[in-house]
Amino acid sequence: MEFKEELKNYTNIINNELEKYIRKEKKLEYKLNESVEYSLMAGGKRIRPTLMLATYKLFKDDYEKCFPFAIAMEMIHNFSLIHDDLPGIDNDDFRHGKLTNHKKFNEATAILAGDSLMNYAYMTISKELLKECTEKKVRCFNELAESVDRMIIGEFVDTEYEGKQALVDELEYMHKNKTGALIKASVRIGAILADASQSDIDSLTIFAENLGLAFQIKDDILSEIGDEKVLGKPVGNDKKRGKCTYVSKYGLEEAKQKLDLSIKNSLEIIKKYGKKGEFLEKLAIYIKEREK
Numbered sequence: 001m002e003f004k005e006e007l008k009n010y011t012n013i014i015n016n017e018l019e020k021y022i023r024k025e026k027k028l029e030y031k032l033n034e035s036v037e038y039s040l041m042a043g044g045k046r047i048r049p050t051l052m053l054a055t056y057k058l059f060k061d062d063y064e065k066c067f068p069f070a071i072a073m074e075m076i077h078n079f080s081l082i083h084d085d086l087p088g089i090d091n092d093d094f095r096h097g098k099l100t101n102h103k104k105f106n107e108a109t110a111i112l113a114g115d116s117l118m119n120y121a122y123m124t125i126s127k128e129l130l131k132e133c134t135e136k137k138v139r140c141f142n143e144l145a146e147s148v149d150r151m152i153i154g155e156f157v158d159t160e161y162e163g164k165q166a167l168v169d170e171l172e173y174m175h176k177n178k179t180g181a182l183i184k185a186s187v188r189i190g191a192i193l194a195d196a197s198q199s200d201i202d203s204l205t206i207f208a209e210n211l212g213l214a215f216q217i218k219d220d221i222l223s224e225i226g227d228e229k230v231l232g233k234p235v236g237n238d239k240k241r242g243k244c245t246y247v248s249k250y251g252l253e254e255a256k257q258k259l260d261l262s263i264k265n266s267l268e269i270i271k272k273y274g275k276k277g278e279f280l281e282k283l284a285i286y287i288k289e290r291e292k
Helices: 004-017 030-040 047-056 063-084 107-131 133-158 170-178 180-193 199-226 246-250 252-289
Strands: none
Touching: 004 047, 004 063, 004 107, 004 252, 030 107, 030 252, 047 063, 047 180, 047 199, 047 252, 063 107, 063 133, 063 180, 063 246, 107 133, 133 170, 133 180, 170 180, 170 246, 180 199, 199 246, 199 252
16 A cells, blocks of 8 residues: 555544544534534644554554544644644634634634543543553553643743743753654554553654654744645744744754754664554655645
8 A cells, every 4th residue: 555545544544533522412512512523623634643553553453442542642632733723822823724713713612622622532541441441551541641741831831932042952842742742652552552562662752752853843844934825824923923943943954954863763763663664664754745
């Protein structure tokens, strides 16, 4: 299967699973449910759950066992996007070429939609644990919860350094948490659920950390020179808001070099898995070369 076809297959699988969690009841909170669905099904790349399923497949084939955790991870990611777009944080009007949640509905509804998605993620995992509570599932639940904590910390640091210039260590700390935490947790959860050895988990953690860094650097580059029509949101917002990014810190060319190095480091690790790791290799290259 070609990479694009395989990636689309993962995306379709995840979208089909997400559809099962959409609340369609016409109760008093139907507008809240519409707001949740609007963001959750807006057409994101589904990179985090895809990473989880693909990592699991390095070791085992029955990746359906990951579904509750993969769905929870995507819910968490979308909660973060809704809140990231809010006026008090990035104040963005568009995402995926559509109005952001607070622009489509209103700020109060968007805040509550984000809250609802975060709680729904925990509900999804808790129901899975009620069906079968194993040590590795509890460990994965802890991985998920800790990654959310780190993501929120990274977002806070990002807002604190708006209009300021961060030191190298501070910039890396910000993005290791804000962007990298969920990516790292996705890979680790996939490996843990597949009963990977601790040595494999440790190697894949380094792979994921480099991938998370690359993802953020590429975002920073696209925010500087991307195509608005492809991105589905305005270019240059980071610069306007005085955001501390890899481009503002190092300049465009050095940021590109750091992107190349992060991807190189990721590929060196995943190559040891041979043919089984080919999709993850290509996914790393896709993250580097993507245009949105």
